[in-house]
Amino acid sequence: MPLRNESDDIHVALVGELARIGLPNGIMGVTLVGVGLFAAHALGDTVLLAATLVGGLASAGKLGLIVRHLRRNAQGPLARHEAVRWERGHILTTAVIAASVGVLTGRLFAQADLQMQMLATGLLFGYCSGVVTHLSIRPRMAAAALLLATLPPIGAAAWSEGRPHHILAAMFALFLVGALQSVLSAYRTAIRQIRLRLDMAALARSDALTGLANRLGLRRAFGSLPATDGAAVAVHCFDLDGFKLVNDRYGHAVGDALLQELGARLQRLVVAPAVVARVGGDEFVVLQPSVQHPREAEILARRIAHTLEAPYQLAGQTVSVGLSLGYASAPSASANLDDLLRRADAASYAVKRRGGGVAVGAAAGETGALLAVAEVA
Numbered sequence: 209m210p211l212r213n214e215s216d217d218i219h220v221a222l223v224g225e226l227a228r229i230g231l232p233n234g235i236m237g238v239t240l241v242g243v244g245l246f247a248a249h250a251l252g253d254t255v256l257l258a259a260t261l262v263g264g265l266a267s268a269g270k271l272g273l274i275v276r277h278l279r280r281n282a283q284g285p286l287a288r289h290e291a292v293r294w295e296r297g298h299i300l301t302t303a304v305i306a307a308s309v310g311v312l313t314g315r316l317f318a319q320a321d322l323q324m325q326m327l328a329t330g331l332l333f334g335y336c337s338g339v340v341t342h343l344s345i346r347p348r349m350a351a352a353a354l355l356l357a358t359l360p361p362i363g364a365a366a367w368s369e370g371r372p373h374h375i376l377a378a379m380f381a382l383f384l385v386g387a388l389q390s391v392l393s394a395y396r397t398a399i400r401q402i403r404l405r406l407d408m409a410a411l412a413r414s415d416a417l418t419g420l421a422n423r424l425g426l427r428r429a430f431g432s433l434p435a436t437d438g439a440a441v442a443v444h445c446f447d448l449d450g451f452k453l454v455n456d457r458y459g460h461a462v463g464d465a466l467l468q469e470l471g472a473r474l475q476r477l478v479v480a481p482a483v484v485a486r487v488g489g490d491e492f493v494v495l496q497p498s499v500q501h502p503r504e505a506e507i508l509a510r511r512i513a514h515t516l517e518a519p520y521q522l523a524g525q526t527v528s529v530g531l532s533l534g535y536a537s538a539p540s541a542s543a544n545l546d547d548l549l550r551r552a553d554a555a556s557y558a559v560k561r562r563g564g565g566v567a568v569g570a571a572a573g574e575t576g577a578l579l580a581v582a583e584v585a
Contacts, residue, residue, distance in 0.1 A: 214399070216288045221402045222345045223291040226298045227277035229342045236338055237267025240305070243331050244312050247324055256315055263308025270301035284432070299349050306356035309335045314360025318368070332361055332380075340387050344394035351388055358384045417464060418471030421485040426493055429483040430545045433497050442505035442537035443545070444494040444512060445552035449530030449564045451490040458525055465522045466529070477515050478508075493549070499537055509535045509566045532560035536569035 214222070244260025247253070277294055280286065286294065309331065316328035335357055343350040358380060365377035413425030421429060433441060448470075455463040467490065474484045474494070483495040494512060499505050513531045520527045534555025536548050551569030559567040 217406050218399065218402055220286045220288060220291045221406065222398065223295045223298075224277075224281050224286060225345050225398075226295070226343075227274050227281055230271060230274045230278070232338050232342050233267060233270050233274060236305070236335060237264060237271065239331065239334060240264065240267065240309060240312070243327050244308075247312070247316055247327060251319065251321075251324070253315065256312060259308045259311040259315070263305055263312065266301050266304035266308065270298070270305065273297050273301060295346065295349075298346070299352075302343065302349055302353050303356060306335075306339075306353035309357040310360040313357070314364045317361045317364035317373075328361060332357065336383070336387055340390045340394065344391040345398045347391050347395045350391045350395075354384060354387050354391070415471075415486040418468055418486050420471050420474070420492075421483055423485065423487050426483065426485040426487065426495060427545060429485075429495055433481075433495075433540065436498060436540050438500070439497075439540050440499040440502075440505075440537045441540045441543045441548070442496040442499050442508070442535055443548040443552045444496065444505075444509055444533055444535040445549060445556045446492055446512070446531050446533035447488070447556065447560075448490040448516075449532055449560065451529055454527055454529065458523070458527065462522050462525065462527065466520055466527055469520050469522065470516055473515050474512070477511060482508075493552075497540065502537065505535055505537050506566075506568065509533055509568075513566050530564045531566075532556050532564045533566045534559060534569050535566075 241260055241264040244256055244263065248256035248260055273294075277297075280290070280294070313328040313332045316324045319325065336354055339350050339353045339357070343353060362377050362380045362384070365373045365380065368374075413421060413428055415422045430441075451463065451466070454466055467486070470492075471484070471486065474492070478484050478494055478496075481497055485493045485495070487493050494508070496505060496508055513533055517529070517531055520529075534552045534557070536551035536555065538544070538548060555567040555569035559565050
């Protein structure tokens with residue numbers, strides 16, 4: 209489950225990293241089974257055998273989970289509810305493995321055989337170092353695994369007679385505290401790195417002035433649209449009529465403020481999953497998915513024009529601009545963004561030559577200036 213300082217994006221990214229521990233998990237599984245079977249055979253202990261078999265099965269199950277998780281990651285980012293489900297699978301398998309390690313090492317430390325205790329020490333330290341290295345991105349999971357694995361051997365060593373065992377128990381307890389602190393430190397570092405990575409990715413997909421998507425962000429949004437049977441996707445392209453006059457008369461600062469306020473109006477007007485992008489100086493695109501009827505695209509086009517042509521109060525001045533908007537649509541299952549942009553742009557340029565307004569682009573496959581646009585009455 210996400211922690212308080214984790215946004216959904218950060219939580220999804222951290223859970224995705226859990227799919228990258230296949231090799232360490234495999235090595236630990238083989239080590240656990242090897243040590244456990246050897247000790248169970250040497251001591252004739254059925255508890256050791258049971259713990260070994262359970263831990264081996266859990267390691268195999270976790271490896272299968274990791275493989276499936278990797279395949280899902282290759283399909284694109286996880287949704288939040290998917291990340292929670294994958295994380296629960298990792299928590300369950302990790303807890304079983306950690307408990308198996310705890311039972312195995314605790315049982316071996318209860319033996320008088322020094323060689324068995326040496327095997328247990330190596331197994332315990334190897335597992336705990338792997339937890340700190342690879343699971344710190346999920347600190348609660350890592351802390352639970354450390355406690356499940358270390359408390360039984362600490363208790364067994366403390367219960368044994370002799371000062372060396374008591375010293376060993378104290379050492380393990382101190383190492384546990386240090387490991388927990390290392391988990392927290394590594395988690396905080398991972399949070400900072402992922403937050404920086406996400407911020408950089410967001411900047412690459414957004415327009416610095418308005419905060420809207422840019423061309424890259426528009427393409428990413430279009431690429432993530434689901435192909436909905438019976439629905440269409442529409443693209444609205446427009447630029448501002450008279451924007452250069454605003455810059456010349458009031459200065460570029462007012463022009464920038466106009467673009468920012470225009471972007472804010474668009475964001476208030478357009479409801480997700482629709483996307484607004486600034487793709488040029490005064491050029492904007494609105495991506496409208498899930499269009500059930502052609503009339504919906506026309507309604508949104510007219511709402512955009514009506515909303516944006518209303519006067520702006522900027523720096524004590526009343527500023528007005530016109531709009532030349534063209535839109536085009538296609539079935540979502542076969543829509544191509546470049547084709548939609550071309551058709552919508554053609555409609556926008558054609559209606560600009562007529563003095564501005566709203567127009568619908570030619571149907572897919574139609575060509576020619578006269579067929580490129582049909583002005584919406």
